Amino acid sequence: MEYILMNESHITPIAQLEKQCFSDPWSEASIGSELRNPLSLWVVAMDEDRLAGYVGSQTVLGWADMMNLAVAPEYRRQGIGEALVDQLVFRLQKNDVSCLTLEVRQSNAPAISLYTKKGFVQVGRRPNYYHNPKEDALILRKELTV
Numbered sequence: 680m681e682y683i684l685m686n687e688s689h690i691t692p693i694a695q696l697e698k699q700c701f702s703d704p705w706s707e708a709s710i711g712s713e714l715r716n717p718l719s720l721w722v723v724a725m726d727e728d729r730l731a732g733y734v735g736s737q738t739v740l741g742w743a744d745m746m747n748l749a750v751a752p753e754y755r756r757q758g759i760g761e762a763l764v765d766q767l768v769f770r771l772q773k774n775d776v777s778c779l780t781l782e783v784r785q786s787n788a789p790a791i792s793l794y795t796k797k798g799f800v801q802v803g804r805r806p807n808y809y810h811n812p813k814e815d816a817l818i819l820r821k822e823l824t825v
């Protein structure tokens with residue numbers, strides 16, 4: 680598995696995986712605009728020419744927000760989600776980012792388990808943040824300073 684920065688060739692497969700994983704998927708246009716956003720950092724996991732997963736972030740004033748994380752169903756439970764978080768954290772630390780936050784559906788046990796394993800802690804809750812179905816978001820944070 681190779682972990683590299685997102686480029687133009689990854690936009691369509693990322694959009695397809697978004698549709699598979701989320702009820703409010705990002706469009707190809709939104710994903711493509713991230714490539715031109717200097718605040719954005721996206722990492723993809725590639726199995727030769729197949730997209731296995733991706734993670735996307737934006738950083739403002741040293742605080743990063745993880746906006747998307749997904750692993751294709753056939754690649755799950757192989758450590759790829761964890762490796763994507765590690766890759767993102769490593770790259771953000773090199774950019775002097777001090778903390779990483781994210782929102783997650785309160786019912787998303789696999790993702791919450793992954794984030795807890797990677798050292799994220801709950802710092803808040805956004806009531807009814809998600810739609811289709813309506814659900815609270817938990818706000819998780821990880822300090823990146825060593």
Ligand SMILES: CC(C)(COP(=O)(O)OP(=O)(O)OC[C@H]1O[C@@H](n2cnc3c(N)ncnc32)[C@H](O)[C@@H]1OP(=O)(O)O)[C@@H](O)C(=O)NCCC(=O)NCCS
Nearest residue numbers: 700748749750755756757758759760761783789790792793
């Ligand atoms: C959440 C997701 C990214 C995990 O990816 P993954 O590659 O399967 O995760 P990993 O194999 O790296 O697992 C790492 C840890 O995550 C947790 N985990 C992953 N899948 C899990 C599951 N189905 N049930 C419980 N815990 C799970 C475990 O703690 C696991 O550690 P362990 O193997 O020591 O038990 C993946 O299930 C996914 O893409 N889900 C749909 C999209 C999504 O919900 N994204 C997160 C939005 S906030």
